[in-house]
Amino acid sequence: MSTGTASNRPRYAPLAPDPRARAHLLVTDHQDIAEAAFAPGIGLADFPERWDVVAHALVLPEPFGGPGVQHFRSASHLLALLRHRLAAETMGLRLYVTGSEPFVWDAARVAIEAGMGREEMRLFATGKPVRRVSCVHCRTINPGVTTTLVTCAGCGVVLTVRDHFSRVHNAWMGVQCDAEVPGEVPAIEDLSA
Amino acid sequence: MTNARTLHLKVARADGIAPTLRRVHLVAADGARLPPAAPGAHITLTLPAPAGGRPLHNSYTLVSADPEAGYEVIVRLSERSRGGSRHVHESLAPGDGIEATAPHNLFALHSQAKKHLLIGGGIGVTPMIAFVTHLREQGASFELHQIAAPAEVGVFEALLAPRAGERIHIHAGRDAFGLTALLAAQPLGTHVYACGPAGLMDGVEAAAAALGWPETHVHREDFGAAGGEPFVLRLAASGIEIAVAGDQTMLEAIEAAGVDTPSLCRGGACGVCMLPVSEGTPEHRDHYLSEAERGAGCLVMPCVSRSRSATLVLDI
Known part of the structure; x- marks a missing residue:
């Protein structure tokens, strides 16, 4: 049921700099970016300005520092300064985002709110599929879900995680698993496989 | 050409705002409400050609559009007027009837823009x-x-x-x-x-x-850059040969020959008038065809495009 045919699972293309852009900024919530995040022949060196997350970074990042690598202590810290940076940016920038799926779409949201369109950003989610699940009954967001059944932290019902992703809410849809026939609980499956 | 979408308008006011600019205020001839139009929309007026030729169809952007108050256009007197803008400047007077298409918008504001x-x-x-x-x-x-x-x-x-x-x-x-x-x-x-x-x-x-x-x-x-070298148009299916004058568009020449062909913006933007080419080299001036389609040379937008070869053969 969770992997029905009506999936709108996001598809990601490996990253490569857009040759038409004036400037490029690559952001990630990791420290080390997997090679799989880049298109063939493309690597870190093709993105001279990079922001990453290093938990114990000791130097304050400089969001207007230009080319170079800036380390942020958390993804939230990075996203807050990304909002600040984009508010002062001019047209011609491309934003490249790689990392966990929730981070990728959080960054996309920041970019959209700053006025960027989908053609001005490139997204690539990596790592183990970990889903942020929104309960349609109580609106609670359940982070870190790796199975098709999860107990909602808000209302306590057992949700089945449908293969439906909301780009606006940055969350997968969770619906009470026995809503149709009470007591009929589907088999649990591993989403991270 | 009259169809259900044709609006029957009349001139409410017309005033010169500069030697070459005339503002014309149009209302429905029967006093009814006009279709609404978002900013950027245009209408195509049917204007009589000089010396009783086939009527001209000129598109003008609506400066203001209100279903009750009417439509307002500003017309520049073209130095190379084929008769359309000259008619608006020299003949059109309050009370005159005029036919127009319903408004179309090919230049709309982007709702998500900051x-x-x-x-x-x-x-x-x-x-x-x-x-x-x-x-x-x-x-x-x-x-x-x-x-x-x-x-x-x-x-x-x-x-x-x-x-x-x-x-x-x-x-x-x-x-x-x-x-x-x-x-x-x-x-x-x-x-x-x-x-x-x-x-x-x-x-x-x-x-x-x-x-x-x-x-x-x-x-x-675009207003559609008319004009260029004259050339000959041959319509393969109907066997008609048409001379396209230097100050005439291919679409106008086809219409003048009595062949009805669909068109909408007459500015190379909407794609409605697209026709198949079987011989000759089109000179593309539109903004509709992709680079690949232009390269293939099999399609042409007769409202603005012309011919590089002396003869262009269309498969109609």
């Missing part, structure tokens, strides 16, 4: 007036740069005066205006809209592309 950068050249001011009125009402962020011939700066100042403000700039000639610096200073989420001579609009497109603007943020409206 800021609208408007660049008008000469008579390309017409959609800009509609845009400024609308954006003011919406409280949206915008900036207008209007380029005028040095002798006409006063005319444009007067035209834009009711909407004047620090966000409206009138420049005397294109050289008085730093296009690249202007585009380079725009915040994320800006959309640019250009209307005016092809050279100005090409310049905006090229400068924006060089600065990394995505194409989706660059909008232009």
